[in-house]
Amino acid sequence: MTQIEHFEVIIIGGSYAGLSAGMALGRSLRKVLIIDGGKPCNWQTPHSHNFLTQDGSTPKEITEIAKDQVAKYDTVRFYEGLAIGSKKVDNGFDITTNRGDTFHTNKLILATGIKDLMPKTDGFSECWGITVVHCPYCHGYEIRNQKTAIMANGDTAIHLASLVKNLTKDITILTEGKSSLDGQQLQKLINHEIKIIEKEISAIEHEAGKLKNIRFKDGAVEAFDAAYASIPFESNTIIPNELGCQFTEQGYIEVDEMGKTTVDGVFACGDCSTMMRSLATAVYKGNIAGVFINHELTQESF
Template identity: 30%
Template sequence: MIYDCAIIGGGPAGLNAALVLGRTRRNVILFDNNRPRNAVTHASHGFITRDGVTPAEFRSIALEEVKSYPLVEHLQTEVVSVHITQYGFELIDSNGHHLQARKLILATGVKETYPEIEGFYPLYGKSLFNCPYCDGWELQDQPLVVVSEYSDLLHKGKLLLNWSKDLVVCTNGKASLSEEHKKQLQSKGIVVMEQLITAFIGQNGQLEHVRFADGTQIPRAGGFVTPKFVQSIPFAERLGCEVTASGGINTDGKGRSSIPGLYIAGDASYVAPSQVVFAAADGSRTAMSVNMDLTEEDF
């Protein structure tokens, strides 16, 4: 059997793509290793009718809906290799199964690489986060720290003023702020600290202090740390797709990559903002492109 479309990735983008293609009566195989990037998150926000839903609950509801369409097959397994063939694509999973598909959607997402700072991971997803739109509301009016080694630091400092006026912006020893940018932040009462951070200190998931290499220690109740993004699985790169400066895969804006028949949905394409609602919408849009292309080919 040759599937109309294979989807790698069972996050919001892959699940919504499977839903849309199931409704268009396409034969779909969805590969899902059940290792979501947002598993550490206590709740997902910003998705109307699902605000505050836990990642596990969202996945459970989505899978139930997707599986209600008889032409959608769900495999909780991992794809280990992808090859271009005369029929489209051949996929081999960790159980040794070989499957053929005319079209392929990569909804594998990205993974974050955070600065190596002691104490970060026990606090991540509880009082330290990366997306203000996802978690800023829960930290409103608290003393916050904003850490970034990248050029987004000025914007992130400005943005966080919407949630708290008690901000400390940190470069973690990197040259991520110009003198003019520092003055802009300081003019709004934002403290700028450029020393290397040695530790986030807290207990039971609650940040209490930030310690610097020069011995300085400041009290903070929460904050945001900017990661570097890389592709979770390098299938697109191996097949010849171009990676953008931000770590995403170039598409035509509707999910089509530079490789015929290969589509990219969700964070793997646009990287940020990394919200469930964006990923789900992109999965839907990409699925429509797949169905449109299959329709044109078969007409």
């Protein structure tokens, strides 16, 4: 029988949150395995912003620096592959991968991120993260003072419009069908000279991800420089479901302030556990998860 290699902590996901947790644990000499498939959700984004000391760097550059720094801690190992299964066993968890390997761990960190579910609109996915974006804090400064669309309806449209209004005066809300905005919301838009188009979108015309026009199903075309969109997402893995983790109404793994899930021994950090989707938040949450897992391990053995 093949002996299963044991780790004190396995981190599933080796992007910003996972690497941050790995550093905190490596500095406490914990035996850690970071499992990562190398496909972060922001791979198409040209530059990262609003992260102190790395403003304007590419996501790849930041990841490479982080991974090099974490790799200096001898007790941390990296595994290239996908975690595809999990099982609660005595004194921890068994994790299986797509390469046929199984590892045992006392504690588990889920830093798996999320998968954006792109609409079938032609050109949308090619522009996502470049000129069709999700967050004014991450991207708004770079597309300031440009003719901007907000592809949303109802409360989401109003929320985005309130944030974007300080970045550009030329805003149009595209409700992609009949507006669900109420009278008070419509009056706010009128007061701020924000236009509404209630037509369905058929395509986004672009050049290498740079938005040029939005084409509607009735044949009309409107020129835009940039757009915000709020799109659904799903988990990148079934492992939290397998282990019985609870989820929030929005679809994130439920965690407390320390990153603990509703399953003993399982923590979560990064985009899979919070709607605050940014590099800075991921690094912070990963650090917290790493620190408190080390605290648990210390209390259990001291």
